[in-house]
Amino acid sequence: xxxxxxxxxxxxxxxxxxxxxxxxxxxxxxxxxxxxxxxxxxxxxxxxxxxxxxxxxxxxxxxxxxxxxxxxxxxxxxxxxxxxxxxxxxxxxxxxxxxxxxxxxxxxxxxxxxxxxxxxxxxxxxxxxxxxxxxxxxxxxxxxxxxxxxxxxxxxxxxxxxxxxxxxxxxxxxxxxxxxxxxxxxxxxxxxxxxxxxxxxxxxxxxxxxxxxxxxxxxxxxxxxxxxxxxxxxxxxxxxxxxxxxxxxxxxxxxxxxxxxxxxxxxxxxxxxxxxxxxxxxxxxxxxxxxxxxxxxxxxxxxxxxxxxxxxxxxxxxxxxxxxxxxxxxxxxxxxxxxxxxxxxxxxxxxxxxxxxxxxxxxxxxxxxxxxxxxxxxxxxxxxxxxxxxxxxxxxxxxxxxxxxxxxxxxxxxxxxxxxxxxxxxxxxxxxxxxxxxxxxxxxxxxxxxxxxxxxxxxxxxxxxxxxxxxxxxxxxxxxxxxxxxxxxxxxxxxxxxxxxxxxxxxxxxxxxxxxxxxxxxxxxxxxxxxxxxxxxxxxxxxxxxxxxxxxxxxxxxxxxxxxxxxxxxxxxxxxxxxxxxxxxxxxxxxxxxxxxxxxxxxxxxxxxxxxxxxxxxxxxxxxxxxxxxxxxxxxxxxxxxxxxxxxxxxxxxxxxxxxxxxxxxxxxxxxxxxxxxxxxxxxxxxxxxxxxxxxxxxxxxxxxxxxxxxxxxxxxxxxxxxxxxxxxxxxxxxxxxxxxxxxxxxxxxxxxxxxxxxxxxxxxxxxxxxxxxxxxxxxxxxxxxxxxxxxxxxxxxxxxxxxxxxxxxxxxxxxxxxxxxxxxxxxxxxxxxxxxxxxxxxxxxxxxxxxxxxxxxxxxxxxxxxxxxxxxxxxxxxxxxxxxxxxxxxxxxxxxxxxxxxxxxxxxxxxxxxxxxxxxxxxxxxxxxxxxxxxxxxxxxxxxxxxxxxxxxxxxxxxxxxx
Numbered sequence: 001x002x003x004x005x006x007x008x009x010x011x012x013x014x015x016x017x018x019x020x021x022x023x024x025x026x027x028x029x030x031x032x033x034x035x036x037x038x039x040x041x042x043x044x045x046x047x048x049x050x051x052x053x054x055x056x057x058x059x060x061x062x063x064x065x066x067x068x069x070x071x072x073x074x075x076x077x078x079x080x081x082x083x084x085x086x087x088x089x090x091x092x093x094x095x096x097x098x099x100x101x102x103x104x105x106x107x108x109x110x111x112x113x114x115x116x117x118x119x120x121x122x123x124x125x126x127x128x129x130x131x132x133x134x135x136x137x138x139x140x141x142x143x144x145x146x147x148x149x150x151x152x153x154x155x156x157x158x159x160x161x162x163x164x165x166x167x168x169x170x171x172x173x174x175x176x177x178x179x180x181x182x183x184x185x186x187x188x189x190x191x192x193x194x195x196x197x198x199x200x201x202x203x204x205x206x207x208x209x210x211x212x213x214x215x216x217x218x219x220x221x222x223x224x225x226x227x228x229x230x231x232x233x234x235x236x237x238x239x240x241x242x243x244x245x246x247x248x249x250x251x252x253x254x255x256x257x258x259x260x261x262x263x264x265x266x267x268x269x270x271x272x273x274x275x276x277x278x279x280x281x282x283x284x285x286x287x288x289x290x291x292x293x294x295x296x297x298x299x300x301x302x303x304x305x306x307x308x309x310x311x312x313x314x315x316x317x318x319x320x321x322x323x324x325x326x327x328x329x330x331x332x333x334x335x336x337x338x339x340x341x342x343x344x345x346x347x348x349x350x351x352x353x354x355x356x357x358x359x360x361x362x363x364x365x366x367x368x369x370x371x372x373x374x375x376x377x378x379x380x381x382x383x384x385x386x387x388x389x390x391x392x393x394x395x396x397x398x399x400x401x402x403x404x405x406x407x408x409x410x411x412x413x414x415x416x417x418x419x420x421x422x423x424x425x426x427x428x429x430x431x432x433x434x435x436x437x438x439x440x441x442x443x444x445x446x447x448x449x450x451x452x453x454x455x456x457x458x459x460x461x462x463x464x465x466x467x468x469x470x471x472x473x474x475x476x477x478x479x480x481x482x483x484x485x486x487x488x489x490x491x492x493x494x495x496x497x498x499x500x501x502x503x504x505x506x507x508x509x510x511x512x513x514x515x516x517x518x519x520x521x522x523x524x525x526x527x528x529x530x531x532x533x534x535x536x537x538x539x540x541x542x543x544x545x546x547x548x549x550x551x552x553x554x555x556x557x558x559x560x561x562x563x564x565x566x567x568x569x570x571x572x573x574x575x576x577x578x579x580x581x582x583x584x585x586x587x588x589x590x591x592x593x594x595x596x597x598x599x600x601x602x603x604x605x606x607x608x609x610x611x612x613x614x615x616x617x618x619x620x621x622x623x624x625x626x627x628x629x630x631x632x633x634x635x636x637x638x639x640x641x642x643x644x645x646x647x648x649x650x651x652x653x654x655x656x657x658x659x660x661x662x663x664x665x666x667x668x669x670x671x672x673x674x675x676x677x678x679x680x681x682x683x684x685x686x687x688x689x690x691x692x693x694x695x696x697x698x699x700x701x702x703x704x705x706x707x708x709x710x711x712x713x714x715x716x717x718x719x720x721x722x723x724x725x726x727x728x729x730x731x732x733x734x735x736x737x738x739x740x741x742x743x744x745x746x747x748x749x750x751x752x753x754x755x756x757x758x759x760x761x762x763x764x765x766x767x768x769x770x771x772x773x774x775x776x777x778x779x780x781x782x783x784x785x786x787x788x789x790x791x792x793x794x795x796x797x798x799x800x801x802x803x804x805x806x807x808x809x810x811x812x813x814x815x816x817x818x819x820x821x822x823x824x825x826x827x828x829x830x831x832x833x834x835x836x837x838x839x840x841x842x843x844x845x846x847x848x849x850x851x852x853x854x855x856x857x858x859x860x861x862x863x864x865x866x867x868x869x870x871x872x873x874x875x876x877x878x879x880x881x882x883x884x885x886x887x888x889x890x891x892x893x894x895x896x897x898x899x900x901x902x903x904x905x906x907x908x909x910x911x912x913x914x915x916x917x918x919x920x921x922x923x924x925x926x927x928x929x930x931x932x933x934x935x936x937x938x939x940x941x942x943x944x945x946x947x948x949x950x951x952x953x954x955x956x957x958x959x960x961x962x963x964x
Contacts (some may be wrong), residue, residue, distance in 0.1 A: 029225075029255050036217055040210065047206045061192040064120050067113040068188060071181040074110035075147065077102060079170035082154045100155055108149055114144060117184070122191075129191035136184045143177050170771045228256050233265055239267065258304060301399035303379075304387070307354045307577040309333040312394065321380065321401050323373035334397070339371045350428070357386035357395065367402040379406050425462070425491070425501070425522040433471075435461040436517060444619050459520070463489045466497055471505075479505040479518060491522060496609040496818075500525050530868070542616040544594060545601030553615035553623055557675045560627040561668055571668040572626040572635040572644070575682035578828070579660045579694040581620035588655070594657060595652045606644040608638070623682070632699070639665060647695065660695035671700045713766050717753065722780050726752050729784050730951035733960060734922065734944045735805070737936045742961060744801035746837070746944065748951045769809045778810045779819050785828035786834060788954050793829075797961040803835040803865060811838065817856040824860070831861030835886065839867050846856050854882060865922070869910060887914040889940070891925025898930055908938050915939065 052304060071189045083101035118137050118345070122130045150169050178888060227249050235246055235395045239853055247264040251257055295302050301318030305311045314326050322329065338346045367379045379402040387394040408428055419426045427443040442462065460468050467489040479485040483503040490498045501522040510516050540552035560571045578600065585593040597620065604614040613625040624642075626635050647660045647798065664685025672678040685700040692698065721727050731745040751759040768774040782804055789802040810816055825829055836857065854864060865886035887908050897904040914921040923935040926945030949960065 006347055021043060028253075032254075041211060041780055043213070047203060050199055050202050050206070054203075056197065057302070058192070058196075061188065063190055064117060065185060067116045068181060068185040070113040071110060071117070071184070072178055074106045075112065075174060075177045075181065077106045077681070078110065078147075078151055079174040081106065082151060082170055085154060097699050103151065103155060107148060110144065112146075114141065124190045125195055129194065132187055133184070133191065136180065136187055136597065140177075140180045140184060143173075147173065197239060206733060224252070224254070225256060226945060228252075228260060232260065235263065235267070238770045239270065243542060245271065250447060252875070269853070298398075301401070303334065303397040303399060305334050305395050305397065307393050307395070308634070309335055309350060316401060321372075321399055322370065323376075328373070333556045337370050339369055342369065352385065353395070354393075357384075370399070379403050426519070427462070427522075428517055428519045429459045430517055435459060435475075436823075442522075444628060462491050463523075466490065467492075475503070475505050476518075479507045483507050488525070491912040499502075536572050542601075545616050547601045547604065547622070548613055548615040549619050550615065553617065553625070554614060554679075555677045556613040556615075557678065560625055561675070562675070564668055567628075569627070570629040570632065570670075571678075572629055572632065573666050573668075573682045574626065574635075574639060574697075575625040575664040575666075575679065575686040576622040576624070576646075577662050577686050577690065578620040579662055579690070581659070584657070584659070592652055592655070596650070596657065598647060599650050599652070600659075601603060603645050603648075603695060604642070607642055617865070629667075632670070635667065639663060643695075643697055662689040663697035664689055664700065664763060665697060711767060714764055715771050716771070718751075718764055718768060718771075718773055718777075722776060724754075726754065727777065727780065728752055728953070729781065729788065730800075730953055731788075731957045732944060732951040733949045733957065734942050735948045737932070737940050737943055740948075742799070742948075743942060744799060744803065744835070745957060746783060746803040747788075747805075749781055749805075750951075762820050765807070769807055772809065774807050774809045775813055778807065779823070781805075782819060782823040786823045786829040789833055790827045790829045791834075791954075792961065795958070797958065799961060801833050801834075801835050801863065802829075803837050805837045805867065813897045814849075814853070816853050817860070820832055820857055820862060821860060824862075832863060835863040835865050837865045837867040837888065851881065858883075866919075868924075884919050885919040886922055886942075887917075888922040888944075890925050891945075894923050894925045894931055894935070894945075895927075898934060904934075907935070907940075911939050 037332075039332045081103045085096060085103065088096050088099065098846055114137075118141065122133055133756050147663050150173075166255050196300060213782060228248075231248050231250070237247055243335050245267075247267065248260050250260045252260075265736055295313070295315040298315055301321045302313075302315045303311060303318050304313040311330055314322075314324075314329055319326055319329070334350070335343055335347065347531050367381055368864070369377050370380045381400040381402050383398045385396045385398070419439045422439065426439040427435060427442050428437040435457045438457070443454070445907050459471075462905055463471060470487075470489055475485045475487065475489075483506065488500060489503055489505060491501050493499050495845070504521045504526050506521075507518050508517055508519065525797065540549060540555075541547065542549045555574065557571070563569070564571050578596075581593065581596070584596060597616070600622065601614070601616060603623065608614060608624060609626075611627070615623045615625075617623050626638060643661060643663060647658060649656050651657075664682045664687065665686060666672060666678045666681035668678055671681045681700040685698040687699040689696050728750045730748045730750055732748060733742045735741065735743040736743045749761050749765070751761075751764055753759050765774070768777055785804050786801050789799060792799050804814070813819075820834070823829075824834065838854075858864060863885040864882070866882070866884045867873060868890045887910065889907055893906050893910075895903075897907050911921040920941045921939070921943060922942040923931075923940045924944050926935065926943045926947045928947060931945075932943055932947060936960055949957075952960075
């Protein structure tokens, strides 16, 4: 088959009558397609049939495998249930019945599954597999007959109500039946796999045959269909390229041959027509391109419409504005681009314009609303021009999108409204500070300035004199060089005076970089300044009293020291501590305590010089700085007057209080050259004032440091004393007055210090109370004393009680009751064998709390003794408030009772009062026989003193307690 030019004048082969006659029986494309279809239909039917048989076989096989698997499960279940049922006792009838019913169900299920397997058709399996399956099924049926017979024996109840025990049979034969069922299952699976393998081979063969036929048909189709058509396509491509002088020499009796013949004839006719049209098309194309170029290059949208409003043509910008493609929009009317609410007015205008067309802009290019394809509206500006195209009148509309311009205008208006509404002052001014714009907040700052008068004012009119200088010398040059400046300055208001503001100054330049004007934003920070001042006040002053706090005090002291160094003067530091302030809090409440602290602060402020710094360091500790002193003696009258003012009575909520203070004074530079040292030495001096009896002041002297150092060393050693087993208990016997027999003892604490040796309690007990170590030590004393008393009892020694002293600090501890109870429980000592000795001062420091704790202790059965009775100020109320079991007369009265009638009267009265309250009277400090005899005549019940024994260790007291 060749393509040749027509100019070779080869004639087309005409169809002869013979050819037309043969054409009745020719193999057309339709008949070829029918033949191919029938062949592939046969192949598909064969493939579908084989596949259907395979799926049917798989479905049947799945059921058989499932039933074969059930045989294994049922046989195991029968064996297990038979063994379980055989284990039930005859009286468990309900359980036996339930178990037998389960066995019956399993037997029936096994029969059903075995019948299903035995009756299954195996026609599609290979002959050998069918024979093996029948043999396996026969063997399984034979085994099941015996297995079922044994199961029937289990199902028949015995005479006694029990069941036949066939467990040995099932254990021996169950595995054999399982093995047969498993062999049957495995054979089924293997047979099916072999059948499936054969099916797959048949299917593969059919597929291969179909593939070969497909290849053959493809080759034939290529030669008789694709190849001629491709040649025709090549000629069509040449024709498309403008070459129609070629023919295709191909002869066939089918439709392709007819198509080739018709194509060759059509080429000749088309060649002549195209030559005529080419010239006309080139002319029209040039005109179209020129018009399109003009329309598409326009920056505005162009819509050309007929007089009836039908749109004839649009450009690219019009597509963007209205959201239509030109295919969608051409043919519509311009009315569809107008919102419904405006269409009537637009229709009237359009009719008038068509009647008298002329070039004009709608509204003088003012914006109007157009409707987009998506239903949204867009602001546009439209100008109209008439056009005559042949005999048809047209209207050319130039459309400009006004959205951006209107948005910019709206943004400008919003910005102006924000600037007008903001409380910040916003202004614009020239480089020479002449105002261009001033918002209402700024006009309110310049009282009485109208909008039209702003141009006559200057930016300097808003500023104070100092701020004008700052703007002129610093802010304005900085803004002009860097573009921006920010900082704080003061504005001037005729109504408010000076107003602090945070100012942001911005320089604006043109395209050439020349500054043309500046803008300023000023925010009022008066509230911020007030808040900062409040924060500073809180950070540097005590919130309760309003006095300076420790931070400000130390800063002021540093400043005072620096000034003293420069002026060769002195500075005194007074450290003030309220005496027994904790007692006020405990007895009257913290509200009264706070009022008292405020009153002390007020008195400090009222009775010191104005420039003196008064501070509350924390709790009940105050401090004062006295500066500009020429000599230390100048501080003495100030301190004395201050002490007198502070101890004056004060009335708080109807209660009069007299509070004394202990004050320590240190002086710069003699007592220290820095704040820390001066404060520490003033504190040391204050501590000595307290040690000397409170209600006084002390000036620091270097020897105090030695005492403080010794006290700190004792406190540090005391913290380790319990752990190091350095504490010891000594016991002083208590004697019955009449029989002179030891009836008890008092436990007295001693400290075996590794350096100082045996230390008496008066050296370390006050330190323990101040540092709260007394809580731990007191617990240790309680436990040791109770343990020792219990040891003496277990040894057969008669001891009526052991007395333990309790301090005031322990009485303020709510856990004291629990400590006493724990000591009794650990030791096993009876509660009535323990006495707690309390002084009047320790109890009355916190009457309410102490009474509650002592009531709890007495409820345990522990006895209470009033120690050193008669030395306090409220001894009678002491006995009335607290029901003591024993009253111990102070040794001072016993010592002088033989020579001082007053002391003798006190002793007699104390004994009488003790008996009146039902308490035992004890005389302390008995050193002579005459004292003992005098106490006996007065009716004293028990005696204690060196006459009968000094404090001794437990071993010595045990020897004393030994009979004989």
